[in-house]
Amino acid sequence: MRGLIVDNFAGGGGASTGIAWAIGRNVDIAINHDPDAIAMHSANHPETLHYCESVFDIDPVQATAGKPVDLAWFSPDCKHFSKAKGSKPVSKEIRGLAWVTVRWAMMVRPRVLMLENVEEFKTWGPVIECPVTEAMRPCPERKGETFNAFVSMLSTGINADHPALAECVETLGLLDTAKLMKGLGYKVEWRELRACDFGAPTIRKRLFMIARCDGQPIVWPEPTHGAPNSEAVKSGKLQPWRTAAECIDWSRPCRSIFGRKKPLAENTMKRIAKGIQKFVFDAQEPFIVPQNVTLAPFITEHANASNQRNMPVDEPLRTICAEVKGGHFALVQPVLAAANICKHYGGNYSGPGDDLNNPLPTVTTVDHNALITSHMIKLRGTNLGFAMDEPAHTITAGGLHLGEVRAFFIKYYGNEQDGVACNEPLHTITTNDRFGLVMIKGEPYQIIDIGMRMLEPHELFACQGFNPEYIISNYNGKSTKKQQVARVGNSVPPPFAEALTRANLPELCIHTAEAA
Structure with missing residues (x-):
């Protein structure tokens, strides 16, 4: 029986897109609490079963209906680990989102688990209250303690008195801790990868963890791209990194920094x-x-009808109405x-x-x-x-x-x-x-x-490695630029997910020529 593919923390669909490129179909289940994220995901992955709920509210057994799971992907919120966060207080709840991985491993035992986060995820440890501000802060003396315990629960087991065990049980509401103390039997590895090395035009670096329980080896994909001046690229072994230039919409005007009504800072x-x-x-x-860059002039209609029309310049002009003062057609020429x-x-x-x-x-x-x-x-x-x-x-x-x-x-x-x-x-x-x-x-x-x-959002999505046809606007009838930017900033560059899926689940994947 073909196993299910599940994307937890699915966001706008970066991981799901990369996985789909690899296996030739949409993922089976996508979970995210944000309605806007689910709306974008649904527009691009219409065959997927969507859950607009917290990952903690989803029962893995009910969601999968007893079917086996080949791959469960997890991209928990990274902002309370990221060095870009600054000095804002941390949230214990958000730092603990990765515990949901343990729930899926315990309840439906996916063949392969993949987790993506910032490099600082390895520092996951207990948080303590600052005596001065009373804000929660990571304990500097216990960096990595929870991360190591997390790995131990998935693999060889953990001591009953380990504080991370109590945290996991409290977060997930688990009553039976015997499995975690014994270990869930997964082989676990992690590694930092850069998106530009796998065909995305961004240097975004992320920590990836792969865990599998089917006895097969964990495989890390080989880079396909490299620095243009490297020997591997010069010899033809690797393709040169894709660049920001190819993602820029050169037809968009670039406003002068001088003479603005509101001067730049x-x-x-x-x-x-x-x-x-x-x-x-x-x-x-x-x-x-x-x-x-080719200019594209066209004709636009200035009429009072509810459906003003645009039309190409190389077709006969539409009917001219005498009632419209000054005419109602205009030439538009992007410059x-x-x-x-x-x-x-x-x-x-x-x-x-x-x-x-x-x-x-x-x-x-x-x-x-x-x-x-x-x-x-x-x-x-x-x-x-x-x-x-x-x-x-x-x-x-x-x-x-x-x-x-x-x-x-x-x-x-x-x-x-x-x-x-x-x-x-x-x-x-x-x-x-x-x-x-x-x-x-x-x-x-x-x-x-x-x-x-x-x-613009479409340029940012291109930089992240999405294809031009990916739907990023009007997916819910009212998407704003802020919403679109949030979706791309939280997204997994699809080439990451494609490369990892192809490397570890080749039996599910289509050939690259088919994918293209």
Whole structure:
């Protein structure tokens, strides 16, 4: 009998998607307490049985209806282990979510268990009350104590007086502790893996634990991708890492950082200045924005009907109504920032996004004189950002913190003043018409503007390794950008789950060609 595949803490469906890529079908059961997460998961995995409940409220025996379980996946909330959490008080309940793995192992004994979390999950230990703030904090002297006990319960057993045993029993409501003291007989291993090594364009690093009770060996997948300058890539053994650049929607405008109604924070401006210094001035080969993005003009209808229409420009125009004053059709032409570097001369540059009603000659100079570079900025932590030709850094669920910075250039012909260094806060240098001189591919250019925008949800999902067709909006009729970002930040990069499933359950998997 074919065993079930169960995704606990399913979120928006990252692990389920990767598993589905491997086995050629949707997972059988997905569990998550968040209605929004279940809505996204349901839209993308319609054949899955969904439980919108706490994992602690699910009876594994009832949920599986007596059928065997081949794989149970667990991605418990990681925020109370993550180093990105900062100094906020910890929650004992959330830190103990992984105990549900023990319940499934005891009650339905899945052939394979897989658990994903941040690297700091290995430090799981007791929490104590801070005598000053009365907030709960991990006990520094007992780091890893609960983690080791967790592994022991799954494998060889634990002493009756171990404090973690009481915590597990209390959390799960278990009365019979004999099985845990004896051990559940799983072989358990864990290892840290990076998503970029398995085909996702993000450096996201996670701890994975694999436990199995069927006597088969635990197999760790071999990386398929590597650093472009590594010998393995140069020799053709590995593919080069996928990069952030391939996930960026270059058709989206990048608003100037200058002249905003609400100025950017000073620290953000400093980050941008330092990023320009690092990724443009000091870079041997700055990343040049692709210029071959096709524009897609279309016709839109401004009528009073309830269903305004858009239509392509290469079809006959729809019926024109005389009643609409001034006509009701309009041409819409998406314009890239690259197509808007106008007014290159005379010190009157008006920034990207200039009106297309401007004289055409100011636009036609772009192909000859304009250049755009791009890099990523991080608005949290100490890291300034990263180059476009690297994998994206870890995406978190707390909000938008990855942005794109574009520097707009024109050719420098030597008839202007020397460029001004960009290693100072940008607000101190904006009075110059030409404020940055840089050599790019052997030719001098001057920066005439800098734009920054936060990444959109569809770009973040692409960075996380999801396919473009994955449904991330309107899955519940009212999804917001904040909800979408939360889903991607909490998600497992699908290539992780695919690689681990293929390595450990090859008999269930389809060939890669079939998956494609």
